Amino acid sequence: MYEYEYSKAIDYSLRLIQLAEKKEDYYNLYHGYNNLGITYDELLDSVRARQNYEKALKYAELVNNDTLLWWAYNNLGNIFTSNKNTIEQGFAYYDKAIAAASHLNDPDSRATPLLNKGWTYLDLKKYDEAYPYLLKVEKIIEDYNDPFIHTQLASLFGMYHSGKNNYETAKDYFEEAIRIAEKDSLIYDAVTAYDGYAKLQFKNGKFEEAYKALEKYVKYDALLFEKEKLRQMEAAQARFETQQYRENLETAKREQQYKDQVIEKSEQITAIMLISITLMLLFILLLVKNNRSRKKLIWELKEKNNELFRAKEEAERLSHLKSRFFSTVSHELRTPLYGVVGLTSLLLEDNNDKKLESDLKSLKFSADYLLALINDVLQMNKMESRLVALENTPFNIYGLMKGIVKSFEFTRHQNNNTVELQLSDNIPHKLIGDSVRLSQIIMNLVGNGVKFTERGKVWIKADCKSCENGKCLIYFEVGDTGMGIPENKQQEIFEEFSQLQANNYSYQGTGLGLPIVKNLLKLFGSEIYLKSKEGEGSVFSFEILFEQAEAEESLAEPGTSEVSEESVLKKALIVDDNRINQVVTRRILEKRHFECKVAGDGYEAIEILKNEKFGLVLMDVNMPGLSGMETTKRIREFNSSIPVIALTAVEIQEMRDEIMISGMSDIIVKPYDIPTFFSTIYRNLKLTVDSEAE
Secondary structure: OOOOOHHHHHHHHHHHHHHHHHHOOHHHHHHHHHHHHHHHHHOOOHHHHHHHHHHHHHHHHHHOOHHHHHHHHHHHHHHHHOOHHHHHHHHHHHHHHHHHHOOOOOHHHHHHHHHHHHHHHHHOOOHHHHHHHHHHHHHHOOOOOOHHHHHHHHHHHHHHHHHOOOHHHHHHHHHHHHHHHHHOOOHHHHHHHHHHHHHHHHHOOOHHHHHHHHHHHHHHHHHHHHHHHHHHHHHHHHHHHHHHHHHHHHHHHHHHHHHHHHHHOHHHHHHHHHHHHHHHHHHHHHHHHHHHHHHHHHHHHHHHHHHHHHHHHHHHHHHHHHHHHHHHHHHHHHHHHHHHHHHHHHHHHHOOOHHHHHHHHHHHHHHHHHHHHHHHHHHHHHHHOOOOOOOOEEEEHHHHHHHHHHHOHHHHHHOOOEEEEEEOOOOOOEEEEOHHHHHHHHHHHHHHHHHOOOOOEEEEEEEEEEEEOOEEEEEEEEEEOOOOOOHHHOOHHHOOOOOOOOOOOOOOOOOOHHHHHHHHHHHOOOOOEEEEOOOOOEEEEEEEEEEEOOOOOOOOOOOOOOOOOOOOOOEEEEEOOOHHHHHHHHHHHHHOOOEEEEEOOHHHHHHHHHHOOOOEEEEEOOOOOOOHHHHHHHHOOOOOOOOEEEEEOOOHHHHHHHHHHOOOOEEEEOOOOHHHHHHHHHHHHHHHHHHHHO
């Protein structure tokens, strides 16, 4: 149990000063004033603390004792460095403390002022100035077995290496500090070490380790908080009691004078009694006032605790609102983008004016970029919320990679680049895995290379490292001949919203591409590797283990032998409440010779389907009144075979199960590219033809 009896400390210190003054005992006068300085320092009364430390220094100089001198200088250094306006004065006192302690054989005395000065430089983020002092302390305490100073030094070395971005070295020092602090139950030092360790892990993207360190930090901080709460309560009471004590001391002196005068002059006894009674009444009033103030402070402390609890609940509420906000933004931004991307694509196909072609391509590029930006932000939010999971479906890696290269056809021309695809023949054509996440990884890396390369080359390589027991380890490499990445920035670029300062490029992006790549590869159980030299380009590489598919599957496309125009009913019902979306979807289908009809809501769609025959239905999921899923359930009551394809601007993962349970056949996410759009449509038309043939 800690005891903070400040009033007694002041009382004993003043008594010591009185006795030492009578004997001109400078040594004990030093200790009396030094103890007063420490007490007022604990009570956060820095003015009185400094005054008493300065008096203590005066007597230490008279005694000329190095032990007393370094202690006095060090205390004054602590006082002055706590104020940013007097830091240089504090450093001057630390230097004097270091000089005085250098003559002593006590390692603790020699190390303490050096440690304090180094600590102050670290707080100021002047890491290079702090480092020499830490090295000196390390040498002094090399053979000194004091866990308190060893754990402090380890934490400071951790802070230094963290500031210098030496991740592994900083991690080792923080872990050493934690080990010593926990072994010897050094609560304050455990809090300091875990705090620095958590910040280091968070800074380097080790979020799970950072979270574990924060849990330990909170545990020890709670212990420290209980002790600090007791100290604060006792300090608050002591401030009042100290004021009372000083007044009582003055009262006692006056009473003593009165008593001396009574001995000499008996006629003043009555006056002395009256004064004493008056002072006693004042004393009682002060006690009452102090008691009320103490109760008020305790009440305020309880209110602060309640505020902290409410703040925690508010933070959790805001986190939930953020997730809901991103989900809403996904739909509200993608829906108008569907119109922009769709109409622009149609205009590009129909345009015969070469003058407008460049403007239309720029418009489509801008819309595609905005969509990519929205997807990046939403993707990052989902990964932070741990809502992303891998899906295992068959895919053709050759077709996937060729599609990625083709998607950069317009972008690469902006900086006069070439994009090369180098796929090894030993890679199986058909693999099982999450092709969507793999595409995100490759496209982010290629997009990064195209953006930061001018008149150069960007390449994609893939090679099968091994293929055993139905598992294939595929090596991927994305490189460029662009500006390259400085060595001191190669860790930083994988942090969120981190960008290189490249004055030659007008567009920097969000800084989310590489962090998304890193987090997606974690889902695959893989890591990203970077080789780069400034001015000579960059190479990113990684490996992913896929399953090998047993048989090739083909998707029916328009014009193939598997689905002929005569074998399917090319008549589509478009159900969408958005007029622009109706126009875009209808024009895309009509260009492929589909007969189209439009319904503005679910009720109208049901009536049309009861009276006419259609090959498929394209159903918007989010509609006022009767939603797309509810409409589909009613359609299935009288037509169970017609393909109903969901059109949605919401992330598929958020509602895939609900969509499929409602009876829908497939899902297309808006805005979509035309090849994917028709691939999905013809796949479902083929399934209808096959089922009717059976």
